[in-house]
Amino acid sequence: MIKVMNKLKSIFIILVITLAFIEILSLLFTKMKILKFYNIPTYTLDKKASWFSKDKDLGVWHKKNFTFTEKTSCFKVEYKSNDVGARSEIDYLKLKKDNNVFIVGDSFVEGYGANYDEIFSELITKNTKKTGLNFGTSGHFGPVQYYLVYKKFHNLIPHNELIIFFLPANDFLDNSTRNPLYKSKIYRPYFKKKGGNYKIFYPKEEITQETGKRSFVRLVKDVLINYTYTSNTLRTISYTLLYSSKIDREYDIFKGYFHENKEEVDASLHYIQKIIDLAGNIKKTMILIPSVDDLEKIYVDRLDYKELYWFKNFKKFSKKNNLELIDLASFENTYLSRKGNYRSFFNKCDKHWNKKGHKFAFSKYFENL
Numbered sequence: 001m002i003k004v005m006n007k008l009k010s011i012f013i014i015l016v017i018t019l020a021f022i023e024i025l026s027l028l029f030t031k032m033k034i035l036k037f038y039n040i041p042t043y044t045l046d047k048k049a050s051w052f053s054k055d056k057d058l059g060v061w062h063k064k065n066f067t068f069t070e071k072t073s074c075f076k077v078e079y080k081s082n083d084v085g086a087r088s089e090i091d092y093l094k095l096k097k098d099n100n101v102f103i104v105g106d107s108f109v110e111g112y113g114a115n116y117d118e119i120f121s122e123l124i125t126k127n128t129k130k131t132g133l134n135f136g137t138s139g140h141f142g143p144v145q146y147y148l149v150y151k152k153f154h155n156l157i158p159h160n161e162l163i164i165f166f167l168p169a170n171d172f173l174d175n176s177t178r179n180p181l182y183k184s185k186i187y188r189p190y191f192k193k194k195g196g197n198y199k200i201f202y203p204k205e206e207i208t209q210e211t212g213k214r215s216f217v218r219l220v221k222d223v224l225i226n227y228t229y230t231s232n233t234l235r236t237i238s239y240t241l242l243y244s245s246k247i248d249r250e251y252d253i254f255k256g257y258f259h260e261n262k263e264e265v266d267a268s269l270h271y272i273q274k275i276i277d278l279a280g281n282i283k284k285t286m287i288l289i290p291s292v293d294d295l296e297k298i299y300v301d302r303l304d305y306k307e308l309y310w311f312k313n314f315k316k317f318s319k320k321n322n323l324e325l326i327d328l329a330s331f332e333n334t335y336l337s338r339k340g341n342y343r344s345f346f347n348k349c350d351k352h353w354n355k356k357g358h359k360f361a362f363s364k365y366f367e368n369l
Contacts, residue, residue: 019230026229030073036236038073038349042226051079052139057148059188059202060139061085074349075113084153087111087134088121098158100131104146104275105165106174108289109136111358113347118355123362128369133159140181142174144189144200147271154278161283163365164272168310169256169291172264175271178253191267198270257294257305257329265310269317276321285368286318287361290329292351295342298329305329326364334360 029035051068055061062085069078083091087110103109103121111119111134121132135149146164173179175190182190185203192199224231259265276284290298297303305311311327318325335342345357353361 022233023228023230026231026233030229030232033073033349035232036240037232039225039232040071040073041228042071044226051081052137053085054187057152057189058137058141058145059186060141061137061149062087072113072349074347075354077113077115080116084157087116087119087136089116090125090131092133092153092157095131095158098160099129100133100157100159101161101163102133102150102154102157102159103135103163103165104150105136105289106141106167106171107136107138108167108353109134109165110138111136111353112138113350113352114355114358118358120358120362120365123358124365127362127366130161133157136165140170140174140179140186140188142171143268143271144175144191147274148189148200150275150278159282162275162279162285164275164284164286165289166268166272166286166314167289167291168259169289169294170254172259172261172268172310173254176261176264176267178261178264191271193263193267198267256291256297257311258297258303258308259310260308262309265313269313272317273321276323283324284321285324285326285365286314287365288314288325288327288329289361292343292346294329295335299332299336299342324368326368328361328364331360331364 026035030038030040051062051066053061053063062079062081064081064083064085066081066085067078068080069076071077079087080089082088083093086092101121101124103124109120111121116122117126119134121134124130124132135153143166150162175188176182177190177192179190181188182203187203189200189202192201221231224234253261272286298305315325317323335345345353345360347354
């Protein structure tokens with residue numbers, strides 16, 4: 001019995017030492033950014049920690065008047081939402097004057113991974129006589145939702161200018177049934193064309209699909225992700241061995257500035273047109289955002305996108321609707337003249353704008369005022 005106990009004790013000690021060694025290595029690998037995943041433990045299992053909420057119409061939005069801090073290997077950011085759930089320290093429903101700029105977009109507009117005083121909408125507030133209204137969010141937010149969020153709030157919040165950000169990297173597909181999210185029945189609004197008309201529909205699953213008690217498997221995963229760096233190593237191994245080829249195949253349809261599906265291009269412009277129609281006679285601008293992958297294809301591989309169907313139609317659409325079109329990919333000299341080139345405009349551990357990226361986008365908008 002004593003021998004058995006001693007053996008078990010030895011095994012336990014070896015196991016603890018091994019796990020500690022793996023955790024230390026995982027921490028180092030995470031800091032060195034050589035893993036596929038780079039989550040920083042939050043040391044909490046509180047579901048309420050996230051500022052995202054399900055929205056019946058938009059699919060995803062932010063909780064109202066909420067504060068949330070996110071920490072990764074390359075940034076620590078505090079997000080605050082206001083009285084309508086937008087990322088802002090200003091309560092929009094209290095605004096009386098119309099000298100405001102309504103800005104719609106996705107996580108780039110929200111300012112994912114950037115401090116509040118660095119993001120595009122706040123740069124407008126600080127550097128012009130107008131107030132930037134931030135109606136962007138992370139969580140797969142595309143042109144259908146841009147229309148829905150503008151439809152919901154445009155009459156409630158006074159404004160005399162509109163900016164629509166468009167990210168070809170995923171906006172063409174965010175609301176398409178070709179999106180892997182749709183195949184996974186993630187609750188978002190999607191479009192379909194029937195009889196020459198576009199219609200918005202939602203998956204049959206209830207909006208509460210992701211709420212409720214955790215399963216045991218989900219609980220184990222949450223504990224690992226929120227309390228260890230080892231989860232980054234395990235997830236990287238799992239991704240590499242089991243999922244990478246499948247995921248690469250599924251997401252190969254995301255072509256960014258080299259998107260080819262005409263139906264998705266036409267649908268995007270259809271819902272942007274609905275925004276334009278609601279906006280009426282105010283100043284309107286559309287800003288095209290190239291991803292870091294787009295810029296590599298354009299500047300390094302020297303691929304041309306300006307004769308593609310989507311870009312030619314966006315230009316035609318903008319001219320027809322008296323819409324100022326700013327293509328951020330067209331400023332090659334600006335990108336390449338900076339230290340670190342175009343990559344220096346994005347966070348090191350993910351593909352969203354950093355402070356420099358937001359400042360660059362604002363500078364090009366400001367030049368057109």
